[in-house]
Amino acid sequence: MTTLLSILGILLALLITAVALYLVTARRYQSSSSVANSYDQWTEDGLLEFYWGEHIHLGHYGSPPRRKAFLQAKADFVHEMVRWGGLEQLPVGTTVLDVGCGIGGSSRILAQDYGFDVTGVTISPQQVQRAQQLTPSGLTATFKVDDAMALSFPDASFDVVWSVEAGPHMPDKDIFARELMRVLKPGGVLVVADWNQRDDRQKPLNFWEKPVMRQLLDQWSHPAFSSIEGFSERLAATGFVEGHVIAADWTAETLPSWLDSIWQGIARPSGLVRFGLSGLIKSTREIPTILLMRLAFGAGLCRFGMFRAVRAQSAEGQEAQARSFSQSTANATLP
Template identity: 30%
Template structure:
């Protein structure tokens, strides 16, 4: 497990997304996650939706099911799932700024419900959901075993988990950890970054049966070329980007500088992007 030199708390994560809210929406877009380039010809918007569709297909969503979206961001992913699969989605986020945007979506759909809550101390009942998804949010959890334990507790027997995660490669070299992985954790407010092996072990320890794991690194890394291009253009054409992202007084100014580091981590294979799917075993006799 890669751990940053400076402790990153849930409060730090919330502050990061609140402070950088306008920049995230302009650079990452409303979904705030990677795109998936399957053919290589997708537009960035199509690629983002392809990532959600790939997860939905893998979980075999059915109309009427109840999904929990951990780290729901602005609610765009939850809205896509509700629209395309007729499922009910409850989304949680640490960010007040994100919640305000998500609640606007919920106002137009009875299938959507959002709240500000920390997953590690969530108030959901046992067996509450048919599926739980975490798209690039488990990285922000200080206690990853508890992340999986709470997912297992809140899933109904037979329910499934889908996790898209930023991962370190197994047995990363010292230089990779020092110059790429540890700074990415610190700059991105990640309390730790696990490996595929560690994630699978944590899921099994929680009680899950692993359904599968896909390494999608090669199909998502174009995201960072797109984001870097958008930031470069904004820095050239918008003075408030230069004032804020390059101002030494801005706590999160490193946001602009970490993009090439992440791109390099993908290019060298130091950082991976994976989809872990797992099932909570059904009760015997059912």
């Protein structure tokens, strides 16, 4: 009995130590530099690419969801987003800005399968370098370091602006929305996919949801999540949108990604050989956050939002709406 109690005591102490280390080593958002540093580290060691592939975003498992290979689901997500946004109807040579392009997985599909002329931007120099390495010569996809909060491109530069799961890293969602719309040509299409929090104006976070959301923000360098409703309103408030913002909820279609990502570590044990003990520790460290993500999306605390908007054709109308943008958002508090 004494031996059993000693073993239980040791296990409990190890668990407490592991939880403490998880909390104190959080990658809290501090600035754009902290986001860049996090992605530089994830890219340099190759661990994230090994398990998540070239697409550092969730997969699409169909509606209703069905069993599918993890990496295939990620590639399928790009094609589903193209169709949902109506982009498959656009001609070869359409110019696309991929905001938060990661290591360029989506950009390469857009260039190779649809003939688009794609420019991918990310805050991480290491991601740009890796994206360039993975991109075949002759493919119309280029990459550069840029800040989505202050894009270096002139107004009305692109036919399409595309962004997948970049929004949670943006400290000011109003500026982010405005930059996305600003660089679109009149008549151009914005298509965004993002992680979102439930609209807490309608249903405030309860006692367990607040600490879960805090960890989802702190662990992966997120300053805040918007809501589907809130970000739709922010896009409309830029004054650049023609008609209405179209939004959809793809939580069900993407939900299997979370547990599937953990399964990769079991199904592909060659990673243990390739990355050794340090890789095992790094991988294991991410499991609690992934499980919290699965909990949050499964329980309705988080939602996977899709957004489509068209930039207005009328310059005069844009200017008038843009003037009202600063007035309408000066005192607004959107989730």
